[in-house]
Amino acid sequence: MTNSTQETLNPRPNHRTRVFALIAFMVLCLIISASGGAVTATSVNDWYANLQKPFFNPPDWLFAPVWTAIYFMIAFSGWRVWLTNGFARTKMAFGIYGAQLLLNLTWSFLFFGAQSPLLGLIDIIPLFVLIVINTIVFFRLDRLAGLLLLPYVAWVGFATLLNAAIWHLNG
Numbered sequence: 001m002t003n004s005t006q007e008t009l010n011p012r013p014n015h016r017t018r019v020f021a022l023i024a025f026m027v028l029c030l031i032i033s034a035s036g037g038a039v040t041a042t043s044v045n046d047w048y049a050n051l052q053k054p055f056f057n058p059p060d061w062l063f064a065p066v067w068t069a070i071y072f073m074i075a076f077s078g079w080r081v082w083l084t085n086g087f088a089r090t091k092m093a094f095g096i097y098g099a100q101l102l103l104n105l106t107w108s109f110l111f112f113g114a115q116s117p118l119l120g121l122i123d124i125i126p127l128f129v130l131i132v133i134n135t136i137v138f139f140r141l142d143r144l145a146g147l148l149l150l151p152y153v154a155w156v157g158f159a160t161l162l163n164a165a166i167w168h169l170n171g
Contacts, residue, residue, distance in 0.1 A: 022079045029075040036108035043112040054165040073148040080145040081138050093137045100134050103127040117167035124160050
């Protein structure tokens with residue numbers, strides 16, 4: 001396929017469309033982050049503070065900046081895949097992207113909202129698997145998009161271990 005044929009099938013969006021799309025991805029991740037944060041805030045200072053935690057539990061102040069950076073990378077990663085491939089050609093990839101974001105938000109409602117480390121653990125295991133799959137699929141579509149998800153993989157892998165330890169200690 002020649003470059004002109006490829007550009008006809010997947011034309012590069014104009015500057016305004018690219019900026020609007022980036023803002024849309026950022027707003028989506030901001031809504032998920034803010035919703036999860038609001039639910040977390042209902043329990044973090046009392047219920048969560050009173051749980052037994054493992055020795056490797058990070059200080060509470062670390063979570064907000066780490067999640068802020070990760071959500072920025074999730075949004076930018078999705079935007080990169082959209083920019084280089086469009087939605088029509090990547091329906092499965094964006095289905096996975098949406099599913100992992102939904103499970104990510106659900107975790108906050110289960111762990112903090114329902115105050116249940118067990119329900120959180122039941123959610124975070126498939127969440128971690130979907131994030132790994134999402135990273136691989138995005139990497140194949142756009143190398144930078146996949147690389148941007150690696151900190152998310154690492155953090156949720158760590159969070160899975162932390163969630164399991166908290167459930168075990170407070171069973």
